[in-house]
Amino acid sequence: MATVTNQVEERKPVTRNTIQRALVLEAVQSLHEHPTSADVYEAVRAKHPNISRATVYRNLGVLADKGEVLRVEVAGGADRYDFFNEPHYHARCRQCGMIFDVDMPYRSDLTEDVIDSHGFKIEGHQIMFDGVCPDCQKK
Amino acid sequence: MATVTNQVEERKPVTRNTIQRALVLEAVQSLHEHPTSADVYEAVRAKHPNISRATVYRNLGVLADKGEVLRVEVAGGADRYDFFNEPHYHARCRQCGMIFDVDMPYRSDLTEDVIDSHGFKIEGHQIMFDGVCPDCQKK
DNA sequence: ATGACTGCAAAGGGTTTGCATTGAA
């Protein structure tokens, strides 16, 4: 007899523990400067030379979905990944493109500042500051 | 990535008034739904079929630099252009990707909420809300 | 006459996807 599976219910596949997945997570957790997928790929490749880019991308996606890492989408640049997975804000250097954490309390209530959302259901927000990082100011 | 800021004075070339430029500006000003470069390209092509994508991109760049249109960079998607060129905030629909203006006062003082910028010189910020737009809520 | 601007095609970057195979459960 067929198992009764709910049509509506979203069935998420069971994730498996592969070495590749573990290594990707480990890489993100050891790289504290908001690594790009390319950075992660290079780091993992040092230990596991045969890993493919696709696998890194897929695992970063899985880990971000599970909330084990934070994906920081950057407009006009590669996505960054953050081992610090609590919501927080970032700043991007206009010159070198580096991403920095911003020391500012997370405003989970920011939506209340919206006067009229015109029926749009706001569920989250990101703030990206931009400017010049300490290193680039010296140049 | 890095916008090369010249130490020496940056001499910007004299801009010329081409039909292509005028048509691109006209298109952005007539399309009020945050058009992508592709949208602008299509709109201009209706009047001027021989225009190339490269010309549209280059002109959107020039117009954005001159402040005649606002470029809204979208993480993980095509850039949008806005005829309303005062700084303001946006919301992106998680389902259809559409960009909406958010009715919330611009916080030019937001930088003051930063506790410690660790030497980073903050010069600007963007806020992107995300959620579900009215149309997608109906589906 | 100058050089900003154009169209075209090719290249670039970041990311995703199709497919046959492998391997964790």
Add this chain to the structure above:
DNA sequence: TTCAATGCAAACCCTTTGCAGTCAT
């Protein structure tokens, strides 16, 4: 045994660039 995950290559999307010719100034 199953089907999630892998490696590879090709495809994808958006954007930029090199080039030779054009046109606004």
